[in-house]
Amino acid sequence: MAASRTLRIGLIPGDGIGKEVIPAGRRILESLPASLGLKFSFVDLEAGFETFQKTGVALPDRTVETLQKECDGALFGAVSSPTTPTKGYSSPIVALRKKLDLYANVRPVKSVAGTRAFPDPIDLVIVRENTEDLYVKEERTYEQDGDIVAEAIKRITRSASSRIATMAGEIALRRAKIRAVEKSTSTEQQKQAMVTITHKSNVLSQTDGLFRKTCFDTLAQPRFASANLKVEEQIVDSMLYKLFIQPAYYDVVVGPNLYGDLLSDAAAALVASLGLVPSANVGDGFALGEPCHGSAPDIAGLGISNPIATIRSVGLMLEFLGQGEAAARVYQAVDGCLLEGRLLTPDLGGKAGTEEVVGDVVRRL
Amino acid sequence: MAASRTLRIGLIPGDGIGKEVIPAGRRILESLPASLGLKFSFVDLEAGFETFQKTGVALPDRTVETLQKECDGALFGAVSSPTTPTKGYSSPIVALRKKLDLYANVRPVKSVAGTRAFPDPIDLVIVRENTEDLYVKEERTYEQDGDIVAEAIKRITRSASSRIATMAGEIALRRAKIRAVEKSTSTEQQKQAMVTITHKSNVLSQTDGLFRKTCFDTLAQPRFASANLKVEEQIVDSMLYKLFIQPAYYDVVVGPNLYGDLLSDAAAALVASLGLVPSANVGDGFALGEPCHGSAPDIAGLGISNPIATIRSVGLMLEFLGQGEAAARVYQAVDGCLLEGRLLTPDLGGKAGTEEVVGDVVRRL
Ligand SMILES: CC(C)[C@H](C(=O)O)[C@@H](O)C(=O)O
Ligand SMILES: CC(C)[C@H](C(=O)O)[C@@H](O)C(=O)O
Numbered sequence: 184m185a186a187s188r189t190l191r192i193g194l195i196p197g198d199g200i201g202k203e204v205i206p207a208g209r210r211i212l213e214s215l216p217a218s219l220g221l222k223f224s225f226v227d228l229e230a231g232f233e234t235f236q237k238t239g240v241a242l243p244d245r246t247v248e249t250l251q252k253e254c255d256g257a258l259f260g261a262v263s264s265p266t267t268p269t270k271g272y273s274s275p276i277v278a279l280r281k282k283l284d285l286y287a288n289v290r291p292v293k294s295v296a297g298t299r300a301f302p303d304p305i306d307l308v309i310v311r312e313n314t315e316d317l318y319v320k321e322e323r324t325y326e327q328d329g330d331i332v333a334e335a336i337k338r339i340t341r342s343a344s345s346r347i348a349t350m351a352g353e354i355a356l357r358r359a360k361i362r363a364v365e366k367s368t369s370t371e372q373q374k375q376a377m378v379t380i381t382h383k384s385n386v387l388s389q390t391d392g393l394f395r396k397t398c399f400d401t402l403a404q405p406r407f408a409s410a411n412l413k414v415e416e417q418i419v420d421s422m423l424y425k426l427f428i429q430p431a432y433y434d435v436v437v438g439p440n441l442y443g444d445l446l447s448d449a450a451a452a453l454v455a456s457l458g459l460v461p462s463a464n465v466g467d468g469f470a471l472g473e474p475c476h477g478s479a480p481d482i483a484g485l486g487i488s489n490p491i492a493t494i495r496s497v498g499l500m501l502e503f504l505g506q507g508e509a510a511a512r513v514y515q516a517v518d519g520c521l522l523e524g525r526l527l528t529p530d531l532g533g534k535a536g537t538e539e540v541v542g543d544v545v546r547r548l
Numbered sequence: 549m550a551a552s553r554t555l556r557i558g559l560i561p562g563d564g565i566g567k568e569v570i571p572a573g574r575r576i577l578e579s580l581p582a583s584l585g586l587k588f589s590f591v592d593l594e595a596g597f598e599t600f601q602k603t604g605v606a607l608p609d610r611t612v613e614t615l616q617k618e619c620d621g622a623l624f625g626a627v628s629s630p631t632t633p634t635k636g637y638s639s640p641i642v643a644l645r646k647k648l649d650l651y652a653n654v655r656p657v658k659s660v661a662g663t664r665a666f667p668d669p670i671d672l673v674i675v676r677e678n679t680e681d682l683y684v685k686e687e688r689t690y691e692q693d694g695d696i697v698a699e700a701i702k703r704i705t706r707s708a709s710s711r712i713a714t715m716a717g718e719i720a721l722r723r724a725k726i727r728a729v730e731k732s733t734s735t736e737q738q739k740q741a742m743v744t745i746t747h748k749s750n751v752l753s754q755t756d757g758l759f760r761k762t763c764f765d766t767l768a769q770p771r772f773a774s775a776n777l778k779v780e781e782q783i784v785d786s787m788l789y790k791l792f793i794q795p796a797y798y799d800v801v802v803g804p805n806l807y808g809d810l811l812s813d814a815a816a817a818l819v820a821s822l823g824l825v826p827s828a829n830v831g832d833g834f835a836l837g838e839p840c841h842g843s844a845p846d847i848a849g850l851g852i853s854n855p856i857a858t859i860r861s862v863g864l865m866l867e868f869l870g871q872g873e874a875a876a877r878v879y880q881a882v883d884g885c886l887l888e889g890r891l892l893t894p895d896l897g898g899k900a901g902t903e904e905v906v907g908d909v910v911r912r913l
Pocket of ligand 1: 264274276277444475750751785
């Protein structure tokens with residue numbers, strides 16, 4: 184145990200299909216080849232709407248403390264947020280991101296032949312600021328002239344905008360490096376590293392204006408400029424449109440919290456299914472993998488949920504914990520499974536169950 | 549002149565291709581068959597970034613006053629908002645919506661064979677609240693612990709939510725009536741009138757919670773319930789995803805200002821081009837037609853901008869001014885042009901110029 188590195192991983196299945204995909208993620212970690220020299224230990228943790236109904240708390244202190252004190256990383260499934268505002272209930276994933284200061288939400292959207300809804304090859308990453316914007320959840324309600332008025336604060340800070348821009352820039356450069364290695368034998372033209380800053384500063388000149396300017400300033404620093412990083416901007420409504428009109432064009436897209444949330448769900452449609460799209464909530468020295476899909480109560484318990492988003496989130500988590508080689512193994516195994524296209528879950532038009540897909544990926548690791 | 553009705557229309561081309569499409573809109577109005585008994589008079593009005601650069605004001609008082617005092621309706625082209633916040637400049641269309649209390653922004657997205665990016669027939673309307681949300685533009689910036697913090701207010705009121713829900717419900721019922729007439733001879737199953745309420749109340753329980761609840765309450769009134777209106781809800785991130793996964797499913801989608809802005813641009817990608825998507829900014833007794841596209845500086849002056857979004861906006865304006873028959877003529881002429889597919893602008897893969905498309909639509913009126 185002393186020779187190889189042991190990573191302690193918190194497992195938070197949450198609700199619905201979270202309970203099916205998180206065990207799948209654990210199996211992937213346990214099945215990584217021994218040659219990588221990685222060991223894992225696990226701790227089961229609670230959060231979610233079921234937890235709230237049982238205990239009155241959606242995110243127990245024990246979950247937060249265990250993650251903070253014991254864990255290197257974590258996997259989070261999904262939670263069923265009630266759409267009817269429920270007294271005392273508040274989304275545990277939003278709280279977790281803030282409590283652990285997981286300031287970046289990294290959401291790669293990549294198409295693999297045979298699964299994609301769009302004909303173009305898509306390989307982009309949405310880097311979403313994860314701690315502020317409307318997600319500060321400072322709201323108030325009052326009466327005025329017989330009307331009811333509710334207000335929420337959208338808060339943007341220079342510090343948070345700067346660190347998310349730095350993260351976006353670093354990811355763009357890292358991706359360019361990986362592309363260069365992978366394609367070193369190919370004659371194909373390399374895509375240049377690029378960050379697209381998305382905002383709505385034509386309406387929100389101060390808040391989104393601050394985000395926009397801070398991102399440009401940050402990405403103009405010598406470390407990025409000298410690496411030939413291209414920096415563009417796109418107003419968020421046009422961004423959503425162009426995402427569908429020219430998806431192959433984009434590399435890294437950085438945005439404030441809410442736009443990032445919306446862009447990543449929209450981008451999932453580009454690659455046919457939310458069941459394919461992973462995310463990592465990343466802080467300094469901690470990464471929490473989380474599939475972008477929800478708890479899908481309609482298919483929970485049927486054993487047909489797509490484990491790919493979670494498996495890719497395992498890869499992302501490993502990547503941000505500095506285990507690039509292990510991550511690459513995971514990604515390649517998933518791509519192999521999708522490329523062969525023999526074992527696909529129903530969201531991708533196939534007939535396979537969760538277990539079969541996991542088994543197939545494990546064989547390819 | 550006393551026998552037939554004369555409608556006075558303000559023309560606000562704005563910047564860029566706004567100057568090409570607004571004259572096209574005027575020509576359509578002038579070319580409507582005399583048998584409809586409608587006459588039009590026009591007044592040219594200024595607004596936009598060019599106006600701002602010339603006069604220091606983006607929306608001159610004269611424009612607002614003329615619209616208020618003299619006009620029945622108006623056509624607005626597009627403005628080039630500078631993305632770099634520019635002192636003293638503020639979007640004239642956002643201001644106009646508020647000053648004239650054009651509280652609903654109605655954006656139909658309809659596919660016509662041959663032009664659509666998606667195989668499904670799409671026929672939905674996004675009904676966007678047009679006066680509040682983050683568009684109140686109440687922002688402030690301050691320093692705190694060496695950081696810069698900017699805040700914006702997102703404001704939702706019960707009154708505005710209720711009237712936009714009413715508008716959405718009415719539009720859904722009107723559409724169902726039109727479908728019933730058009731398809732009375734067909735055996736095809738009629739789509740039921742439906743409103744999908746979109747929000748993010750799982751995070752913004754007070755603001756979006758108020759919007760959500762008010763919409764449900766409003767649409768539960770006997771006038772809607774007895775007409776068998778179906779009411780559903782969809783969290784806005786899922787809404788964006790589902791819009792692409794099952795676009796044919798949706799009928800009327802109602803949302804707060806910002807989500808409506810984003811959804812309508814995304815939906816434009818469903819039908820291949822923003823150049824096809826119209827909108828009407830509607831208040832009590834006034835309608836302002838506005839293509840959803842921007843000023844497109846890259847193609848301004850080339851004579852190749854797609855006039856269809858503006859021509860359809862002319863139809864919408866007429867519809868909301870109570871001229872349903874004239875509106876139907878405009879829509880049919882546009883559909884005829886698109887169905888034939890001989891004269892299409894480059895955004896739709898064709899080679900025709902703006903003038904040719906306008907000429908073709910005029911011939912079909
Ligand atoms: C469940 C919800 C609070 C969450 C969010 O809005 O961040 C989800 O949509 C996501 O993207 O992880
Ligand atoms: C130009 C801009 C201020 C405007 C908006 O955000 O409303 C535009 O995107 C629109 O949808 O009409």
